[in-house]
Amino acid sequence: MPRETITVGGVIVEPGQRAYGSLYAGHLAARTEVRIPFQVLNGMADGPNICLEATLHGWEPMGAEILRRALLQVDPARLRGTIYCLPLANPFSVEFGGSVESTGTRVNPADLLDLNRVWPGKRENAWLTEQMAYVIWTEVLSRCQYLVDYHDGTGACDELPVAFPHAIPEDGAVQATLADGVGGSGGGNRLTSEYIADMNGKIRAMAEAFGSPVIWWRQTPVNPAMISGHCLLNGIVPLVVEAGGGGQIDFTIDQGVTCTLNILKHLGMIDGEPVLPERQLMVEQYVVYRSRTGGFYLPESGIALGVEVTKGQLLGQVIDPLTSEIQEECRSPVNGMIISRRIKMPINPGGYIAHIADLDSTIWSRENG
Ligand SMILES: [Zn+2]
Incomplete structure (x- = not known):
């Protein structure tokens, strides 16, 4: 037809x-x-x-x-x-x-x-x-x-x-x-x-x-x-x-x-x-991690897309751009995988630091070989 x-x-x-x-x-x-x-x-x-x-x-x-x-x-x-x-x-x-x-x-x-x-x-x-x-x-x-x-x-x-x-x-x-x-x-x-x-x-x-x-x-x-x-x-x-x-x-x-x-x-x-x-996961919990304060955001080396982090692991720091004083240590609240990560240095309060998939909430996974 x-x-x-x-x-x-x-x-x-x-x-x-x-x-x-x-x-x-x-x-x-x-x-x-x-x-x-x-x-x-x-x-x-x-x-x-x-x-x-x-x-x-x-x-x-x-x-x-x-x-x-x-x-x-x-x-x-x-x-x-x-x-x-x-x-x-x-x-x-x-x-x-x-x-x-x-x-x-x-x-x-x-x-x-x-x-x-x-x-x-x-x-x-x-x-x-x-x-x-x-x-x-x-x-x-x-x-x-x-x-x-x-x-x-x-x-x-x-x-x-x-x-x-x-x-x-x-x-x-x-x-x-x-x-x-x-x-x-x-x-x-x-x-x-x-x-x-x-x-x-x-x-x-x-x-x-x-x-x-x-x-x-x-x-x-x-x-x-x-x-x-x-x-x-x-x-x-x-x-x-x-x-x-x-x-x-x-x-x-x-x-x-x-x-x-x-x-x-x-x-x-x-x-x-x-x-x-090779591998797919489905999770029920997902952290949108946002800063508490403002300053310059300096990521830790190795915090790349797709890496696994443990609860409490340092993701990066917000520092005072004048005095170098550390304003905030950004630590993963979960055992998870980094799905998004901040690439921009200046940050205001509430700015996105990372999206982290909570691997302890995995409800499905598949190996695709
Ligand atoms: Zn959108």
């Missing part, structure tokens, strides 16, 4: 074709257009629709580079299904807010809202960020059965690829809406035990197939205002991932490309077997 032509953002994409375009989301005060760029690969054969989306947070642009490289390796004439790619979902947060030199800002500088806290967005009586979410949802995401949401270690930290599956808790608990009415209201009574089991099984299979050395499994109450939570409540299988950081090209980008292609292989959209690391 011949596949259908797709129209998205006013762009017509024939079966077997790749196309680029942008979603129109409004105008700013000086009439600058707000446009969200996309790439679509419309396969020749039937298969799932997947949304690959990066940079909801503008200070985390490395997912865009991973997706650019990965999709150059996908031939739409041999693809099964359709890939909707939104590599720069929150464009002004990349371009403004910090500066290009400091890799953008987490929120949208136009209204200071977080594009990962406003789903499914609104068109009327809505902030710009809500209108952008609405356009993404109505024009792209609502057509899909799968979502992969890419984040990175921000400008301050480098990070291994890691799958952060948000699964639904056994009791189907959904968080309440935010007080100011921004964000979604959940899915009512649709979360039957069958729905939860089916969704969680698909998320787990996708997380394992992504092929990161560590998977952080989370089953906390669903936040319907997050893109992953909104998908969870609407039959779209979401996977949150992180990879790379510091705005730099290194091995984490190549690994992120491999992981991205693994997902497409897992879903049967492209040919080939997933390329997996």
